[in-house]
Amino acid sequence: MQKQQETPTNMLENSKVLGPVATIFDSIHTGSWRLERPKVNFEACIKCGICEKNCPPNIITVHKDRVESVEIDWYYCKGCGICANECPKKCIAMVDERGEL
Amino acid sequence: MYKIYKDSKGLVAHGVSACAGCGLELIIRNVLDVLGEDxxxxxxxxCSALFSGFGKETALKxxxxQGNLENTAAYAAGIKAGLQIQGNEHTTVLAFAGDGATVDIGIQALSGVMERRDKIVYVCYDNEAYMNTGIQGSSSTPLGxxxxxxxxxxxxSRKDLIKIAEAHDIPYAAxxxxxNLVDLRKKVQKAxxxxxxALLHIHTPCPTGWGFDTAKSIEISKEAVNTGAWILYEYEAGVRKISYKPKELRPISNYLKLQGRxxxxxENEIVEVQDEIVSRFHKFMSEL
Structure with a gap:
């Protein structure tokens, strides 16, 4: 039989793994790709959750009980703009990443 | 099982190197959300290999x-057979392939699975070309x-995958x-x-390959459904059922002018594309 490849996964403490397999669940810093950033007008927001459902990386959380209802994880947001395009109230605007805060 | 370095809300990591505005990312999240951990x-x-990760890292819990291009369905059937020998009937086996790996290279393995009646869920996300290797045309690329x-x-014209599945008379294809993500989730549950x-053929907008602004992904796929370029339907137990019928087909130029491809x-070529889509839609409606 063919000899198994020597990989760091063979030396794991919790289980013996043979062959090249993934044992780590990780994410990369996709927020660094962002050129434009969604900016929410919280007064016009009706908290419908459409942005949350249509966000490809799934990093938007809509809090129905907060004034700042839409929470975005900036570490992962790629700035694609789907949330701004799909918002029924058009209360999300895409602003320049390096522009005003 | 996995060592979790950065946790996520669902079963898929948040930071995956899929392009901004990728439709595939939305699909794999919704499919795995419905199918669950088992x-x-x-x-x-x-493109979907981005989710199986690189080296010792993965983006799925x-x-x-990760198999070869031509035998995704055969791998899945083998895994299912192994589980059944062990007495495991509850685990779902999902094959998640693109249009190139389904309608071109993997069609023989898929045909074998459909003929043998192996109990697997096969999802084909169709971005209408080989996007990962640099936008080469596949047999799913539309006219023009x-x-x-x-x-x-x-x-x-493009190859009709669901009609091939219908020819095998499989229990469920859609x-x-x-x-329409609600409809998509319902169909995954049925599958x-x-x-x-069970075969699912999912239309996937690709900003990089189709040449449109990343924000327009959902808008374009809605336009595809409303112009008749993509028909939402199910084939269940030998009967076809349309899931969403647009009241009136919108002119195809609404869909075409949004895309660089x-x-x-x-003008005369747009008329040609329009004729092809309208005649296919009417043929489909007459066969219901």
Whole structure:
């Protein structure tokens, strides 16, 4: 039989793994790709959750009980703009990443 | 099982190197959200391989294997057979392949699975070309679309995958789109509950390959459904059922003008594409 490849996964403490397999669940810093950033007008927001459902990386959380209802994880947001395009109230605007805060 | 470095809300990591505005990312999240943790995924090389990870890192919390392009369905059938020998009837086996790995390279393995009635869920996300290797045309590329291998526009129509599945008379086959995620999730649930092979053909907008602004992904797939370029329907127990019927087909130029891959089309060519889509839609409606 063919000899198994020597990989760091063979030396794991919790289980013996043979062959090249993934044992780590990780994410990369996709927020660094962002050129434009969604900016929410919280007064016009009706908290419908459409942005949350249509966000490809799934990093938007809509809090129905907060004034700042839409929470975005900036570490992962790629700035694609789907949330701004799909918002029924058009209360999300895409602003320049390096522009005003 | 996995060592979790950065946790996520669902079963898929948040930071995956899929392009901004990618429709595939939305699909894999919704599919795995419905199927749940008790799933084994088979992924061929392609854009979806970004989710099976690189080296010792993965972006999925479930068990999975990255196979070859031509035998995704065969891998899945083998895993299912192994589970059945062990007496495990509850685990879902999901094959998650692109259009190239399904309608071109993997069609024989898929045909074998459909003929043998292996109980797997096969998802084909259709971005209408080989996007991962640099936008080469596949047999799912629509009439008139520009790719690197069809620079003047493809001059033949696309292959109809669900009709091939219907010819095998499988228990469940359906088309879906990111335009309607509620419908997509319902169909994934039905596929999971099917006793036998279930095939889902999902229209996936690709900002990089189709040449549009990343924000317009959902808008374009909605336009595809409303113009008749993509028909949402199910084939269940030998009967076809339309899931969403647009009241009136909108002119195809609404869909074409949003995309860079159709930019070269002249007026008479747009009429040609329109005729092809309308006649296919009416033929479909007459066969219901």
């Amino acid at each position: 799933t084994i995924i088979v992924i061929p090389p392609g 479930i068990a999975g294997i 679309a520009n790719t690197t291998t069809t620079p003047t526009g493809k001059n033949t 088309t879906a789109s990111v335009a 999971k509950d099917t006793d036998g092979p 159709f930019k070269h089309l002249k």
